[in-house]
Amino acid sequence: MSKIELENLSKSFGDLQAVDDVSVSIRDGELLCLLGPSGCGKSTTMRMISGLETPTSGRVSIGGEDVTDKSAYERTTSMVFQNWALFPYKSVLENVAFGLKMRGEGKQERREHAREMLTRVHMDGYEDHNPTELSGGQKQRVALARSLAVDPDVLLLDEPLSNLDKRLREEMEIELKEIHEEFEKTFVHVTHNQDEAFTLADRIGIMNEGNLVQVGEPSEVYHNPKNRFIEEFLGDTNFVSGEVSAVDGDGAVVETDFGATIEFPLAADEDLSQGTTVTVSLRPEFMSLDAASATDGGQKTAARADGNGSNTVVGTIDTVLYRGSTIRYFVETNGESMFVERSVTEEGELDEGDAVQVSWPAEEILVFRPDGTRVET
Amino acid sequence: MSVTTRNSLLDRVWEPFRQQPGSRRALLLMAPLMVFEFFVFIAPFLMLLRISLSKQVRGLPYEAGTFTFEAYSEVLSSEFFHGLITYSFKLGIIATLLTVVLATFYAYAIWRSEGLTRTMLLFSVVLPLLTTLVIKTYAWVPLLAPRGTVNELLMAIGVLQSPIQLVPNTTGVIVGQVYIVFPYATLAVYSVLSTLDWEIVEAARDLGASRPRSFFEVVLPQAMPGVAVATVVSFAWSVGAYAAPGLLGAGSDRTFAIEVETQMLVGFNWPVATALSAIMLVLMFVSVVILYTALNSVGGDVSHGA
Numbered sequence: 001m002s003k004i005e006l007e008n009l010s011k012s013f014g015d016l017q018a019v020d021d022v023s024v025s026i027r028d029g030e031l032l033c034l035l036g037p038s039g040c041g042k043s044t045t046m047r048m049i050s051g052l053e054t055p056t057s058g059r060v061s062i063g064g065e066d067v068t069d070k071s072a073y074e075r076t077t078s079m080v081f082q083n084w085a086l087f088p089y090k091s092v093l094e095n096v097a098f099g100l101k102m103r104g105e106g107k108q109e110r111r112e113h114a115r116e117m118l119t120r121v122h123m124d125g126y127e128d129h130n131p132t133e134l135s136g137g138q139k140q141r142v143a144l145a146r147s148l149a150v151d152p153d154v155l156l157l158d159e160p161l162s163n164l165d166k167r168l169r170e171e172m173e174i175e176l177k178e179i180h181e182e183f184e185k186t187f188v189h190v191t192h193n194q195d196e197a198f199t200l201a202d203r204i205g206i207m208n209e210g211n212l213v214q215v216g217e218p219s220e221v222y223h224n225p226k227n228r229f230i231e232e233f234l235g236d237t238n239f240v241s242g243e244v245s246a247v248d249g250d251g252a253v254v255e256t257d258f259g260a261t262i263e264f265p266l267a268a269d270e271d272l273s274q275g276t277t278v279t280v281s282l283r284p285e286f287m288s289l290d291a292a293s294a295t296d297g298g299q300k301t302a303a304r305a306d307g308n309g310s311n312t313v314v315g316t317i318d319t320v321l322y323r324g325s326t327i328r329y330f331v332e333t334n335g336e337s338m339f340v341e342r343s344v345t346e347e348g349e350l351d352e353g354d355a356v357q358v359s360w361p362a363e364e365i366l367v368f369r370p371d372g373t374r375v376e377t
Numbered sequence: 378m379s380v381t382t383r384n385s386l387l388d389r390v391w392e393p394f395r396q397q398p399g400s401r402r403a404l405l406l407m408a409p410l411m412v413f414e415f416f417v418f419i420a421p422f423l424m425l426l427r428i429s430l431s432k433q434v435r436g437l438p439y440e441a442g443t444f445t446f447e448a449y450s451e452v453l454s455s456e457f458f459h460g461l462i463t464y465s466f467k468l469g470i471i472a473t474l475l476t477v478v479l480a481t482f483y484a485y486a487i488w489r490s491e492g493l494t495r496t497m498l499l500f501s502v503v504l505p506l507l508t509t510l511v512i513k514t515y516a517w518v519p520l521l522a523p524r525g526t527v528n529e530l531l532m533a534i535g536v537l538q539s540p541i542q543l544v545p546n547t548t549g550v551i552v553g554q555v556y557i558v559f560p561y562a563t564l565a566v567y568s569v570l571s572t573l574d575w576e577i578v579e580a581a582r583d584l585g586a587s588r589p590r591s592f593f594e595v596v597l598p599q600a601m602p603g604v605a606v607a608t609v610v611s612f613a614w615s616v617g618a619y620a621a622p623g624l625l626g627a628g629s630d631r632t633f634a635i636e637v638e639t640q641m642l643v644g645f646n647w648p649v650a651t652a653l654s655a656i657m658l659v660l661m662f663v664s665v666v667i668l669y670t671a672l673n674s675v676g677g678d679v680s681h682g683a
Contacts, residue, residue, distance in 0.1 A: 052579050072582040073591075079583045085576035089598045098594075099584035150584055 002063045002076070002153035002186045003028045004049060009058035010210075011044050018044040020210035021058070031180050031187040032215075033197040036207035037233065042190045045207070046156050049188060051075045063153060073102070078152035082159040084143040086131035092118065092142050093127040099150035117145040120179075137168045144176075148183065157189040161196060173199045194234055198222070206230050228372040231281050238282040238338040244274050252375075253310075254278055254367070258336035260313035264365045267376035278375065279368045284341035286364040289329055292355035312359035317352050331358055429651035438647040448648035452656055458636075462657070465632045466664075468547075469616030472554040476611040479555070480562035481604060485596070487563075488570040499567075502560045514553050514620045521549050521625070545627045553621035558614050562607035569603030570596075605672040609665055616661060633657050 004026035011019040019041040026032050034042040047053035048060055051072035059068045067075055078099070086095050093114050100110035118124050121141040131139060140160060147155055157176075161169045177200055180187050191197050197204050198218045205215040214226040225231040232239070242256035252272055254262040262280055266272060292314055315333030327347060330339045340358060350356060367375040394402050432443035452458045487498045505513050520526045521543035528540040543549055573596070581591035597604070619634040633653055640650035 050583055052583065072579070073585045073587055077583070079580070081576050081580060083574070083576060085574065085580035087577055087581070087595050089595075098581070098586075102581075102585035102590065102594075146580075146584070 004154060004186060004188070005059070005061045006045070006049070007059040007061075009045065009048060009060065010056050011041075011048060011053060012056050017210050019048070019055075022207075022210075022212045023058075024205060024212055024215055026186060026188060027202075029184050029186055031177075031189060031200055031202045033201035033204045034188065034190045034207055035194065035197040035201075035204050035233075036192065038192055040207040041210040042192075042207045043158055045212075046079075046158055046188055046190050049154065050077045050079045050156050052079070076153040077156055078147040078150050078154070079156040079158060080140075080143050080147050080160045082162060084131075084139045084160070086139055086142060086146070088130070088132055090131075091127065092123065092129050092131060092134070095131060095142060096146045096149050098146065103150065114145070114149055117149045118142070120148070121145045121175075136164050137172065140164065140172060144179070148179070152185065154186045154188065155183075157187065159190055159192065162191070162193065169193075169196070170199075176200060206233065208233070225366065225374065227374055228279060228281075228368040231366055231368070236284065236339075238284060238287075239279050240282060240336065240338070241277060241279050244272060244276045244278060247272055247274055252367075254280060256280075256336075258313070258334035260333070261310050262365060263310045264362050264367060264377050270376045272375055277370055279370075281366040281368070282338065282360050283364060283366075284328070284339050287338075287340045287358055287360045289331070289340045289342060289350065290357045290359075291350065292357050311362055311365075312357060314355065314357050317350060317354045317356055320350075320352055329356075331356060333358065425651045426655060428647050429655050431648050433646055433648050436645075438641075438645055448652035449656070451649060452652050458653065461631055461633050461636050461653075462660070464630070465616050465618070465634075465657070466660075468550065468554065468618060468622070468632060469612050472551055472558065472615035472618070473608055473611040475551065476555045476558050476562045476615075477566075477604060477608050480559055480607055480611075481566050481597075481600070483559075483563050484566035484570050484600075484603070485592075487567050488573070502563050505556070506560050510557065510620050511624065514557065514624045517549065517553050517556065517625055518544055521552065544625050545630070547626065547630055549625035550618070550622045550630050553625040554615050554618050557618075557621060558611045561614075562611050565606040565610065566600055566603040569600050573599055601672065601675060605669060608672060609668060612668060613661060613665060616664075617657070 006022055006024050006026075009019060009022045010017070022041075022045055024032075034045060036042045044053055048055050049062075051067065051070060051074070055068065059066055061067060062076065087098065090098065093111060096114035096117050097110040100113055105113070115124070115127065118127060121144055123138060123141045123145060126134070126138065126142070131142060134142065143160065161172050161176075164172060173196060176187075176189075180200075189197075189200055201218055203215055203217055204221050206213045206221065208229050214221060214230055216224070221230070222234065225234060231237060240256050240258070240260075240262075242254040242262065244252055245255045245261075246253040247266065250268075251263060251265045254264075256262060272278075313333045315331040315338075317329050318332040318337065319330040321328040321330070322344070325344050326341050327344055328339050328341050329350065330337055338358065363377075365377065367377060369375060394405055397405060428439055429448055430444055430446065431439040431441065432445050432447060434440040483498070483502070487495055487502075490498055518525075522528070523540040523542060525543075527543060528537065531537040532540065543552070577595050577599075578591050581595045582588070586594055616632075617634050618632050619638070622630045622632045623635055637650045637653055640646045640653070644650075
């Protein structure tokens with residue numbers, strides 16, 4: 001049993017409130033990613049789970065046992081550090097065997113055990129090397145083996161992949177996921193990288209300014225961000241502002257500054273008054289882009305005479321950016337610039353200077369109040 | 378090639394070095410120091426050696442032009458000189474042990490402190506270096522005197538019924554000597570600790586090492602180069618101690634350095650004084666080599682420093 005309960009956990013360093021009243025229940029065997037910009041308190045939260053940081057207030061319990069007053073070496077957690085923190089005067093094998101030595105395991109036994117761990121992370125053959133001779137990826141594997149060797153109930157990973165290059169990071173993400181499945185431990189992974197969180201996590205906890213803003217499965221967080229901060233943090237999107245011009249039983253209309261009218265359904269119990277200034281997020285991956293004078297056999301809706309309409313706007317392609325598997329089109333519409341993302345398979349269909357019509361599905365619109373809270377749609 | 382006049386002088390100075398291969402360049406750069414060392418250390422030492430091989434004579438420091446091992450046999454066979462050498466080494470070992478342990482803890486404290494505390498701790502180490510040796514050593518006399526601060530304090534808190542003698546005796550000498558070398562030892566250990574990553578201590582604790590265990594397992598092995606330097610400096614200085622035993626010691630607290638002075642200036646016996654110096658130099662050299670080798674084998678590669 002290694003369920004983790006954080007109850008009203010707070011930590012302040014002098015005047016700085018690093019973590020502010022965080023409560024979350026991390027399930028046994030789950031891989032939870034704490035995601036947030038730097039300085040949001042995610043590492044401090046993790047360090048309080050490990051015992052390396054003492055909370056100013058609140059409780060931490062692991063496996064049903066209150067460990068708030070226990071020091072790091074008494075806890076059954078093990079941490080992989082951002083800079084790996086390998087012991088430079090010890091060999092790779094001694095590094096991995098360190099925790100077992102502290103636990104009083106015999107020399108023969110712990111060396112055997114450490115060797116197995118090194119094999120598991122594909123680092124066999126490096127036993128006698130000094131950690132300083134290893135590459136970043138190799139250090140990463142050794143650090144992982146060292147933490148796993150003590151058979152912790154909870155493995156804590158503090159941005160362990162942030163010092164690796166993209167390709168290596170993606171490789172390690174998959175490997176971490178495999179290790180998580182194999183060892184069936186509770187993993188808490190801290191990262192500021194959205195892709196990493198979405199790839200790895202069973203659930204993602206998003207933190208901002210010391211608060212845990214939202215906890216949920218990746219798809220839940222992606223489709224239903226709780227507030228504007230999360231929507232902004234999770235990925236690039238088009239934020240447009242406008243004024244609510246009409247509200248009826250099941251929908252609302254927003255008039256934007258650049259001429260487009262945004263219509264969206266409104267949740268039954270949602271209270272949105274006319275005249276409110278709202279911010280609307282139009283996600284580039286859900287938007288469609290058609291040549292304004294499309295003659296495509298009636299498959300796509302032709303642009304209306306005036307161009308603009310409900311959930312659609314006309315403009316000119318300003319810039320085309322190739323981003324590998326996707327292409328980003330920046331469209332200039334009445335002084336407002338927005339961008340649309342398309343698969344690279346559509347390459348060449350549209351070019352800079354082309355007149356286009358941009359439209360978006362009403363059900364994929366996210367609307368936020370001036371204070372950043374979400375309008376339920 | 379420089380275009381500004383400000384650099385052109387430096388360039389001109391650098392010019393002869395530029396064309397030399399690396400090893401020769403290093404040698405050239407070391408040359409001034411080597412010349413200096415030759416004139417202030419090697420040459421006088423050779424003269425000293427020559428004097429130590431001269432005949433002792435009444436009324437004169439030594440008899441020039443003579444050659445004899447008389448002074449050496451006198452020093453090596455005399456119980457008095459044996460006692461002197463033993464005392465010097467005992468003082469060296471005790472003072473070094475105390476200094477290195479205290480300095481390591483103090484350096485650890487500086488390393489772990491932050492902001493103003495760190496500045497204050499560092500400053501208080503450096504502060505004694507701003508005073509001359511004699512004054513700061515002699516300052517211990519009023520502190521350690523029978524009616525001095527330490528005795529009064531110990532009596533006030535009830536540890537002592539009546540004052541104990543702390544000075545002039547061996548206790549005073551050790552206190553004074555530790556005080557003299559402490560800043561150098563602390564700075565040597567601190568300079569290495571300050572390059573150390575605190576995360577490795579956290580990693581050790583996270584893996585189940587208690588506070589003392591994490592210190593001995595991961596901090597000390599890495600701090601070893603600094604500890605080695607601190608040990609060698611403390612030892613060499615304490616064995617050759619002069620100010621502390623001279624000012625805080627009793628008549629029996631005679632180190633070889635004090636005896637050398639007596640033989641030179643009071644006894645007017647230069648051959649014995651120089652022979653004693655030469656023997657001590659050899660003994661010191663051997664012990665430092667042994668010490669360094671031993672420390673080297675304990676913790677990492679000492680020669681690579683920080």
